[in-house]
Amino acid sequence: MSKDDSRRVMLEKVMKDHGYQESALLEILHKAQEIYGYLDKELLMDISGSLNLPPSHVFGVATFYSFFKLKRPGQHIVTGCMGTACYVKGADEIMQAVEREYNIKRGESTPDGKLSLLVTRCIGACAMAPTIIVDDEVIAKATKEIVLQKIKQVLGGT
């Protein structure tokens, strides 16, 4: 069985556990993202068919929450908090610096698929603003220099 098929089996189980209930859409999308890493259109179409929901509704829900990723994330993920506290303390400038350095925009990955740049709303760490997450590490009171240095380090490590 290919890797994708086993993912599909897991997804089917999740939907079945929820009785293919339309009202379970959020939980199912959540699980689907855990299983696949992101939600592409093919997957969303599949889910909307299984739950018998209009595709536009499913797409609307999947794009309403910034938690859901619709593009394949790269091997390494940098997530910038764009909540009010972080924004005010300069998270945007840091993200701009990363965008310039790697020539990608938020929501995009480098052509080699090594690095993805994502943004999120407040992650509840406002006291440490601005916060930027590089892979699993939360960088508190981040600066351009620290973040760029950290990214270089994780990319070098592959």
Add this chain to the structure above:
Amino acid sequence: MTATTVTLKIDGLEVTVPEGTTILKAAKDNGIIIPTLCNLEGLSPYGGCRLCLVEISGSPKLFPACITPVSSGMEVTTQSERLTEYRKMAVQMLLAERTHICSVCVANDHCELQSLANQLGVDHVLFERNWTRLEIDSSHDFLVIDRNRCILCTRCLRVCDEIEGVHTLDLKLRGKDAQVIMDLDEHWGNSCSCTSCRKCAKVCPVGAIYIEGEPVSHTKHKDIAEFITERRQRKWKQ
């Protein structure tokens, strides 16, 4: 069967309406017109535009009349300086949100936003304007959407879902980034579910959804939802 009624005062006028009626409807049935934008008779209430705000005695808050039910003894004020200021501000915010240039718009002179602005005396916009460059989709045989003119009132979504019954349309993203989409964010011409019924173009209050090559004055038909809802009851069969 006796329906329970509620008695209240609107702008000093004592009115009696069935329980559960919205303030908007109670006012309208008694000849008092409250400005509205997202609300449309025949569609479920949405409460998004805040044009219909009214005052209720005893509360410092303002209430959207289209989604607030009446209650006994309520004293509602629909016109005041404060309300006019709020309504003006709501219109200005809508104008600032996206690219509204009436002189080049298909809906010029047939636009609900424009006529509200005129009625309220909004002659300038206090907020910095976002000149958006969102996608204009003209891939459909005759329907066009210019998302730069969309005020996110959701009338088109509701008519497509509740009256046509196919739910082609929905919103993606949220807040100021929200946009009307077809199916999985497809181009309209590729939509599998759209029946090309034109209802969305008929109810759009502005020039965001329109029919290619046809004057908006001919294609808007704001009563369509109410009309179909009424006809669906098939009263002549009873």
